[in-house]
Amino acid sequence: SYCSYFSLGPIRGMMDTALQTPDPLPSGSPPTELVVYWERQGEDSLCAVHCVNALMQGPQFTAFSLADVALRLDEEEASLLGEELAPGEPSANVDDQGNFSSQVIIQSLQQRDATLEVQDSLHPDFQENVASFPENELAYICNHHRHWLALRRIAWQDGRLAWFNLNSRLPEGPELLSDQQLRDLVHTMLAEGSTVFVIRGSLPAPFDVNRRKELLPWQLLLSEERILGMQARRQARLKAEDQLNNALAHDLLSLAKRSKWDELFGRLAHAEAACADDGPRYVDHIPAPRNFGLIHFAAHQGRHRELGRLLQDFGANRELRTRDGLTATDIATSVGCVKALEALRYTESRSDARTSCGSLSEPASRRRRRQEPCAGIPGLSIFNYAC
DSSP states (O other), rough: OGTTSOOOGGGGGHHHHHHHHOOOOSSSOOOOOEEEEEEEOSSOOOOOHHHHHHHHHOOOHHHHHHHHHHHHHHHHHHHHHOOOTTOOOOOBBOOOOBBBHHHHHHHHHHHOOOTOEETTTSSHHHHHHHHHHHGGEEEEEEESSSSSEEEEEEEGGGGGGEEEEEOOOOTTSSEEOOOHHHHHHHHHHHHTTTTEEEEEEEOOOOOOOGGGSSTTTEEEEHHHHHHHHHHHHHHHHHHHHSSSSSSHHHHHHHHHHHTTTHHHHHHHHHEEEEEOOTOGGGGGEEEEETTOOOHHHHHHHOOHHHIIIIISSOOTTTTTTOSOOOOOHHHHHHHHHHHHHHHHHHHHTTTTOTOOOTTTTHHHHHHHHOOOOOOOTGGGGGOOOOO
């Protein structure tokens, strides 16, 4: 085992769980439900693992399976040089954070399916087609700024194949690409000196939806509805980042994270007052690479009074989702905060009232400029700050 030769210490806890991943899904007919398999990268450096699993549309590899291939390559290279691989000697194919070489990725894929062809896009037999019509290929794996990512066509609406950027670091998840967007992305990476490999052969359909419960928290099987929702959130974030002060947005979120709500509400009121009536707003803005918005921090901390203020005073969107796809209601439920759930339900029940404080029917400019808290939630004044 590679573990006796090489330490995966920083990622061992995560990968001990990853050893429980299900058996690979064989190639077969596409699922009746439109889904895309995607892995979200956390603090680890396992982009290669996330990349090949996204390419194969299922959890077929772990850090340990790739590490075994890296060890074998190290041994073969040492043998060719007439040397012995000493225990503890640095690997040429993986570092102690889990960054794997292209040789490891290629051999791992071809070991799984010998019919797969993996070739550098600069190879004479591939270069012209990739330069002129990259959308005609099946898939790519790319090393862009020392980060591995997969681009692949997957069965989508109306039975057509659609391109997806399956980069594990994308804030909103997989990105649906037009042919022109795929061309621009591939050509940009090549122009910047990134390594782009072309994948040809037969790739598996997405992971079986009936086995969804076998997946680990960072392994996501995303429905068509969720993918389209992620696309909408991506567009909203890009619009907000273009129109809002992202440094200020991060400052507001940091105050919420540190539970400095009094200071936050003062600064938020001034920030919202400067926003255009029909433009993006700080109360709902989650700049990359943040996961939580203001409403999510309030729910996570059990701050039901602050939830009331965000929802009624500032008109926060109660359906706003984290990067992981969770609403404030989901978070309040997970932490067991009954009073936060009551605040969310109460403001929801009043959202269609013609004159309710902070309702969607109230002019946005007037709602944003109100700085005094509403007293609409029954018993609000006697609530504790946390559950």
